[in-house]
Amino acid sequence: MQSLRVIYAGTPAFAVPALQHLLDSDHEVVAVLTQPDRPAGRGRRMQASPVKQSVQDSGIPILQPLSLREQPIQDQLNGFAADLMVVTAYGLILPEQVLTLPKHGCWNIHASLLPRWRGAAPIQRAIEAGDKTTGITIMQMDRGLDTGDMLLQHELPVSDQDTSASLHESLAEIGAAALIECINRLAADNLPEAEKQNPELATYAHRLDKAEAQIDWSVPANVIDRQIRAFNPWPVSWTNLLNKRTRIWQAQPVEGDYGIPGELRKDRGNLIIACSEGGLNIQQLQPEGSRVISARDWLNAHGSQLDQANTSRS
Numbered sequence: 685m686q687s688l689r690v691i692y693a694g695t696p697a698f699a700v701p702a703l704q705h706l707l708d709s710d711h712e713v714v715a716v717l718t719q720p721d722r723p724a725g726r727g728r729r730m731q732a733s734p735v736k737q738s739v740q741d742s743g744i745p746i747l748q749p750l751s752l753r754e755q756p757i758q759d760q761l762n763g764f765a766a767d768l769m770v771v772t773a774y775g776l777i778l779p780e781q782v783l784t785l786p787k788h789g790c791w792n793i794h795a796s797l798l799p800r801w802r803g804a805a806p807i808q809r810a811i812e813a814g815d816k817t818t819g820i821t822i823m824q825m826d827r828g829l830d831t832g833d834m835l836l837q838h839e840l841p842v843s844d845q846d847t848s849a850s851l852h853e854s855l856a857e858i859g860a861a862a863l864i865e866c867i868n869r870l871a872a873d874n875l876p877e878a879e880k881q882n883p884e885l886a887t888y889a890h891r892l893d894k895a896e897a898q899i900d901w902s903v904p905a906n907v908i909d910r911q912i913r914a915f916n917p918w919p920v921s922w923t924n925l926l927n928k929r930t931r932i933w934q935a936q937p938v939e940g941d942y943g944i945p946g947e948l949r950k951d952r953g954n955l956i957i958a959c960s961e962g963g964l965n966i967q968q969l970q971p972e973g974s975r976v977i978s979a980r981d982w983l984n985a986h987g988s989q990l991d992q993a994n995t996s997r998s
Contacts, residue, residue, distance in 0.1 A: 685710065685871045688767040691786065693717035697734040698852055699772035701860040702793055704738065706770070709864055711871070713744055714764045719775050720748040752782050761785055768870070770863060771825065783825055788870060790825040793859040795852075796889070797821060797837055799881040802830035803889035807855065808848045810889075812914040814906075818842055818851065820859040822866045824878055833878035836866045847916040892919060899923040901946035905937035905962035923957075925971070925982075926989055933976055934968035948990055955979040 688711045692703050695718050706713050716739050724731040736746055745764075749757045761769075762785050769790040771778065783790050796806035798821040803809075810818040819839040826832040838858050842851065869875040897919040899908055912921045912932055920931045925948065942949050942958035949956045949963070956963040966979040983990070 685868060687711050688788075688867060688871050689714045689765060690867070691715045691717065691761065691764055691766045691769040692735075692772075693769060693774040693776075693778075694735045694772040695719040695733045695775050696773050698795070698856045698859075699735050699774070699793075700738050701856045702770065702772050702863045703735060705860040705864050706867075707739075707742070709867070711867060713739075714766055715745045715747060715761070717747050717749075717774065717776075720750060749776075752776055753779050758782060758785070768867070770867075772859070778825065780827055783827070791835065791863075791866070792823045792825050792830070792832070793863055794821045794823055794830055795855045795859065797839065798823060798830060798834055799883065799886035801887055801889040804891040806889040807851050808889070808892055808914040809887075810842060811846060811848060811851065812910050814910055815842055818855070820855055820862050822859075822862055831881060831883075833880050835875065835878050836862055838862045845913075847913045849917045894919045897921050899932065901957060902960050905959040905964050908959060908964055909935060909937045920970075925969070926986060929972040931970040931972075931976075932964075932966060932968075933970060934966075936965040936967060938963050938965045950983060950987065950990060953980060953983070955983055 690706060690711050690713050692706060692713050694703060703716070716735065718733045718735040721730045721732050723729060732740065740746065747757070747760065752758065758781055761782065766786040768788045769786045770793065771790055772793040778790060794806065796810060797817070797819040801809050807818070817839050819837055821834050822836040823830065823832045823834055840854055840858060866875065892915070897915055899911070899921050901908070912935055915921045916933060920933065922929055922931045924930065938956065939962050942956050942963035945958050945960050947958040949958065955966045957966060968976055968978060969982055970976045
């Protein structure tokens, strides 16, 4: 098996496992592309991306262009004489001139079973929609948005407890293993023929928006539960509890009639919020300006206030 020269393009933590697997493989990472350092945290200090942090002591050239459309960066990439470019949540559009620079073009590690959930938030939208299965697709990139031919797919079941955070971690590792499997096949000249996507089966995973995070209690409890898990760790679903904006980090749908949607109830030491169908047993929440606490701790602090509110309504 020949050793391939690979340019790796990625930015967030999701892209780190695949890069590490590549560095541990028989193939050579000749350059790393990542987003420019940006201000982060309360102090707004400049911070390198997780991908840059993972290789900044390796001696591998790290490129952080604002765009890939300019001739100088394209000439620089061409100078690496790469066999392949691998792209994982990089964050910049690759123009056609870049897509065709490496001998074998550019591959993308996408966190869904394409053509389902093309776009920016495939992990979150899969949970939100109640998908029972998701996975990873290694795709030959083209000019479209996640429309390229599929080289390899690996499935992953989605449980009723999975959050975006837990799936993110699992899919990052599955994607890393799938990439090495696929690149080794390419190097051994036994890569199967790529499969075209069926556009009639395509769905689009819109980018998350903070405005989506407010909970609408007029929908069924199982729908709200999926939203909470999909929006963990960002943007985190929220509601107003006793006139205070409160994030809901973890909850469990329960059957039964708990009153008017949005109404709070104490039930055998549990905090339950009524939905249009069933209720939501709150387990972890975070009042504005406070830390994450259990629902029992919240009830210990606010139980009497909740009783007064319920009495005034009755």
